[in-house]
Amino acid sequence: MLSKSNISFLQSLQQKKFRREHGLFLVEGFKSVSEFVNSAYQVQAVYYTAAMAPKMLNLSQKINSLEISSAIIEKISALKTPADVVATVSIPQWPALVHATLNKKFSIVLDGIQDPGNMGTIIRTADWFGIKNIICSEDCVEVYNPKVVQATMGSLSRVNVQYANLQDMLSKTKLPVYGALLDGENIYNTNFGTEGLIVMGNEGNGLTEKVKALVTKAITIPRGGEAESLNVAIATAIFCSEISRNNLK
Amino acid sequence: MLSKSNISFLQSLQQKKFRREHGLFLVEGFKSVSEFVNSAYQVQAVYYTAAMAPKMLNLSQKINSLEISSAIIEKISALKTPADVVATVSIPQWPALVHATLNKKFSIVLDGIQDPGNMGTIIRTADWFGIKNIICSEDCVEVYNPKVVQATMGSLSRVNVQYANLQDMLSKTKLPVYGALLDGENIYNTNFGTEGLIVMGNEGNGLTEKVKALVTKAITIPRGGEAESLNVAIATAIFCSEISRNNLK
Numbered sequence: 347m348l349s350k351s352n353i354s355f356l357q358s359l360q361q362k363k364f365r366r367e368h369g370l371f372l373v374e375g376f377k378s379v380s381e382f383v384n385s386a387y388q389v390q391a392v393y394y395t396a397a398m399a400p401k402m403l404n405l406s407q408k409i410n411s412l413e414i415s416s417a418i419i420e421k422i423s424a425l426k427t428p429a430d431v432v433a434t435v436s437i438p439q440w441p442a443l444v445h446a447t448l449n450k451k452f453s454i455v456l457d458g459i460q461d462p463g464n465m466g467t468i469i470r471t472a473d474w475f476g477i478k479n480i481i482c483s484e485d486c487v488e489v490y491n492p493k494v495v496q497a498t499m500g501s502l503s504r505v506n507v508q509y510a511n512l513q514d515m516l517s518k519t520k521l522p523v524y525g526a527l528l529d530g531e532n533i534y535n536t537n538f539g540t541e542g543l544i545v546m547g548n549e550g551n552g553l554t555e556k557v558k559a560l561v562t563k564a565i566t567i568p569r570g571g572e573a574e575s576l577n578v579a580i581a582t583a584i585f586c587s588e589i590s591r592n593n594l595k
Numbered sequence: 596m597l598s599k600s601n602i603s604f605l606q607s608l609q610q611k612k613f614r615r616e617h618g619l620f621l622v623e624g625f626k627s628v629s630e631f632v633n634s635a636y637q638v639q640a641v642y643y644t645a646a647m648a649p650k651m652l653n654l655s656q657k658i659n660s661l662e663i664s665s666a667i668i669e670k671i672s673a674l675k676t677p678a679d680v681v682a683t684v685s686i687p688q689w690p691a692l693v694h695a696t697l698n699k700k701f702s703i704v705l706d707g708i709q710d711p712g713n714m715g716t717i718i719r720t721a722d723w724f725g726i727k728n729i730i731c732s733e734d735c736v737e738v739y740n741p742k743v744v745q746a747t748m749g750s751l752s753r754v755n756v757q758y759a760n761l762q763d764m765l766s767k768t769k770l771p772v773y774g775a776l777l778d779g780e781n782i783y784n785t786n787f788g789t790e791g792l793i794v795m796g797n798e799g800n801g802l803t804e805k806v807k808a809l810v811t812k813a814i815t816i817p818r819g820g821e822a823e824s825l826n827v828a829i830a831t832a833i834f835c836s837e838i839s840r841n842n843l844k
Contacts, residue, residue, distance in 0.1 A: 463712060467826050476819030501822045534840045567836070568843040570725030573750045577716050580832040583825075587816070587833045591783045594817040 348393075348414055353421055356393075359434065360424040362488055369437045371490035372422070374429035376401060378500040383408055385503035388436040395419055395430045402431070424492035437490055440508045443481065445519055450541050452589050453479040455523075457512055457557045458548035459486045459578060466497020467579040468546075473501035475586040480507045481515060481543075483557075512545075516560035519543060523562045525553055526581055530564025538589045546582050597642075597663055605642075605671040608683065611737050618686045620739035621671070623678035625650060627749040632657055634752035637685040644668055644679045651680070673741035686739055689757045692730065694768055699790050701838050702728040704772075706761055706806045707797035708735045708827060715746020716828040717795075722750035724835040729756045730764060730792075732806075761794075765809035768792060772811045774802055775830055779813025787838045795831050 348356075358364035359372050370390060373382050376398065383389050383405055392411040394402050399413060420428045454472055459465050465487050472480055487494060489507045498505075516523055522542040545561060547553035553561070567576060567584050576584075597605075607613035608621050619639060622631050625647065632638050632654055641660040643651050648662055669677045703721055708714050714736050721729055736743060738756045747754075765772055771791040794810060796802035802810070816825060816833050825833075 467829060470822050470826060471829050473820045473822035474816075474818055474825050476821075478820075499822065499824070504821055532844065534844045567723075569723055570839050570843055571722045572725075572753050573719050573722035573748065575748075576723050576832075577719060577828075579826075580716060580720050580829065583829040583832055584836045587836060590819050594819055595781065595783045 348412070348418060353418060356422040356432070356434065360492060362491065365437065365488075365490050370434045371437055371495065372424060372492055373433045373435050373495055374423060374425055374431065374492070375496075376429075376431045378495070378503070379431050379433045380405060381500035381503045382433060382435050387438065387503055390434040390436060392431060392433045393419060393422065394432075398430045425496060440506075443508060443510055443515060448479060448519070448521060448541075448543070451479075452477055452538070452541065453481060453543055454582065454586075455512060455516070455543050455545040456480060456482045456486050457545060457553050458483055458551070459546070460549055462487050462491050462493035463497050464549065464577065464579045465489060466494045466499075466502075468582050469494075469498040469505050469507060470501040471579065471583045471586055473498075473505050475590045477586060478504075478506060480505055481512070482507060482509050483512045483554075484509050513556045513560065516543070516545075516557065523560055524565050524585075525558060525561030525563070526567070526585065527553065527558070527561070527564040528566060530566040533565050533567050533584065533588050536563075536565055536588070542589075544582070544585045544589070546578055546585075549578055597661070597667060602667060602670055605681070605683065609673040609741060611740065614686065614737075614739050619683045620686055620744065621673060621741055622682045622684050622744055623672060623674055623680065623741070624745075625678075625680045627744070627752070628680045628682045629654060630749035630752040631682060631684050636687065636752055639683040639685060641680060641682045642668060642671065643681075647679045674745060689755075692757060692759055692764060697728060697768070697770060697790075697792070700728075701726055701787070701790065702730060702792055703831065703835075704761060704765070704792050704794040705729060705731045705735050706794060706802050707732055707800070708795070709798055711736050711740050711742035712746050713798065713826065713828045714738060715743045715748075715751075717831050718743075718747040718754050718756060719750040720828065720832045720835055722747075722754050724839045726835060727755060729754060730761070731756060731758050732761045732803075733758050762805045762809065765792070765794075765806065772809055773814050773834075774807060774810030774812070775816070775834065776802065776807070776810070776813040777815060779815040782814050782816050782833065782837050785812075785814055785837070791838075793831070793834045793838070795827055795834075798827050
């Protein structure tokens with residue numbers, strides 16, 4: 347059984363401050379939890395309701411797990427519709443970025459993404475297209491936020507998401523830096539080659555001036571209609587689709 | 596000044612039941628409200644705070660408008676961060692769908708989209724790519740839901756969104772019916788021609804069996820990685836991008 351102080355501890359992980367302090371975050375739902383258990387992440391503990399006990403048999407041999415009541419799992423859950431399985435997972439300690447690991451592939455660089463749903467959807471989309479690395483500016487929304495974790499649908503367990511000083515990082519890279527901008531080359535005529543960084547900006551303001559200055563090729567998704575802009579997760583997906591289409595044909 | 600009953604009336608429009616009863620919905624934010632005022636929609640009234648009064652000068656000549664306090668606009672607003680301009684707009688009475696209006700262009704058909712954010716993002720994306728018509732199954736989320744209106748960023752004023760019985764509609768169309776399915780032709784090798792319907796399914800379950808039976812060509816976005824699925828707004832955007840890329844090159 348979970349003590350009151352255990353429950354408070356788990357609830358506290360809904361807040362960034364306590365996630366940082368304890369180095370843990372919450373993953374909810376059987377599918378996502380299974381994916382984290384079978385990944386390089388360290389799953390500390392899994393809590394599940396009686397209804398989930400049969401499904402948990404395989405998983406619970408591998409990890410520290412505990413059956414708890416629905417009432418208690420509801421208290422722990424950060425979701426509107428509480429999951430019936432919740433895990434605590436260690437926040438990975440990323441080593442400093444090694445630029446050579448980004449060679450011969452495409453990676454996504456995010457400059458100030460604020461919306462948890464957008465961040466989660468970008469991670470899920472990257473995972474669909476086989477993009478393994480996302481580098482976020484330090485002011486992006488934290489990826490261990492429960493809303494981000496939820497929106498990734500388990501993809502956070504497979505995509506490396508690191509935070510970095512983008513000015514520093516982009517000034518050191520030898521890869522082409524493709525920036526999503528309103529006045530660039532038409533994406534449908536762009537030859538992306540075989541490697542590069544795709545840089546996407548904040549929802550309201552786009553790329554910061556400092557990052558824009560480090561873009562080596564500005565790229566635009568041409569507009570056929572009248573909307574003033576595209577949602578950033580949508581724009582990212584169109585970039586992913588364009589860089590992947592030749593390989594996926 | 597607004598009476599208590601006026602305020603209750605405006606607040607009631609946050610709920611579908613009262614939107615239906617009164618045939619009105621709320622649009623929030625200066626930019627969106629301006630776009631509705633300059634569209635075919637009938638804007639009934641605009642409420643704005645003192646801070647917005649100078650910006651409202653042009654708009655308020657065209658329409659019935661009233662300055663109200665921030666405290667009251669907060670009560671009316673359905674958003675977490677209340678807007679400083681809120682309008683009431685008439686829900687249009689769409690005539691029965693005339694199939695010929697869909698010829699020589701692409702339109703989007705949505706089968707059971709539930710998430711307001713997805714619906715709004717799909718409308719905004721359609722507007723970006725110049726797609727003018729979206730036909731929704733009757734069980735899709737209502738587009739006059741404040742979260743949908745907000746996510747469209749004004750695009751709802753420019754895209755025709757109608758509800759229809761999809762089985763009836765798709766069985767009568769003479770256009771190609773392209774369905775987003777997991778086991779179809781590779782989208783990157785598909786020649787979409789110059790007209791057609793792009794049919795997208797529900798977030799969790801995809802297309803219903805009845806609609807799937809009416810698809811004339813199943814299309815797949817090939818996967819280069821491991822995510823189990825793509826978000827439906829992302830998938831719709833990739834279809835929009837593919838059908839537009841030849842025209843936008």
